[in-house]
Structure formats: C-alpha cells, structure tokens
Amino acid sequence: MDKEDLVPMDIPHKIPINLRFTFDQYKKILGGLNPQMMEDKWFIITEDDVIHCHRSWTGYETWRAELIKSGDSGHDGYVIKEILAERNAAKYTNTDDERDKMQFTKIIAWFILEVKEEDIRSD
DSSP states (O other), rough: GGGGGGGGSSEEEEEEEEEEHHHHHHHHTTTTTTSTTOOEEEEEEEEEEEEEETTTOOOOEEEEEEEOOOOOTTEEEEEEEEEOOOOOEEEEEOOOOOHHHHHHHIIIIIIIOOOOGTTTBOO
C-alpha cells in the first residue's frame, strides 16, 4: 500500500486517553509502520506530529492522534490526550470507546515501540 491509497476517516469521534512517550519513543513513532506481508493489518504514518492508523488492506483510517510536547517538568517527552476513532459503520464497526483505547494503545506499544501497554499508559 502506498500513501496515496490511504483514505481519511469520515466520522471522527473524540476519545480521551492519557499516553506518555519518551523522546526516543517519539522518534520511533515518527518512523511509522509499513506493512511487510499480507498478514500485517496496519499502515501507520506520522505527519506533523499526528499519528494516522490505517487498515492495510482497505487503506481506511481507523484512528488518529496528535503527539503533544509535554509541559510537565518531570517528563521530557510527548503525550497523547485524545484519539479520534472512525464511526462510519461501513468502514469500522466498533463503537466501544474503551476497546478503541485498548487497541490503539496496543498497536503503538507492541508494533511500533515493542513495549508493554503499561509502559506508555499514565491513567
């Protein structure tokens, strides 16, 4: 799949979340995730500090999240305060905010950062 095949979400739905990343993790996220095999389910790109998670077979955007430079004195890194999830049922059938938070966190943690979800959650 190429970038021009990616389809932005139609009906974005805001979901609060609280994720934290070190500067090194932030740099890894910027590299995204490009599917290597047919079995790979996700195509993830980051542009202008916005993560775009697309299904690799359809190109449909499922989640979007902005990486924000942390203002906390005890944390020199980045945070995500909310994700946008697709709510067009023809493209994505889930409507459970908690499931979206879990899936988004798992994909970023496991597939990009290669860490446990607990390592980036702060809620």
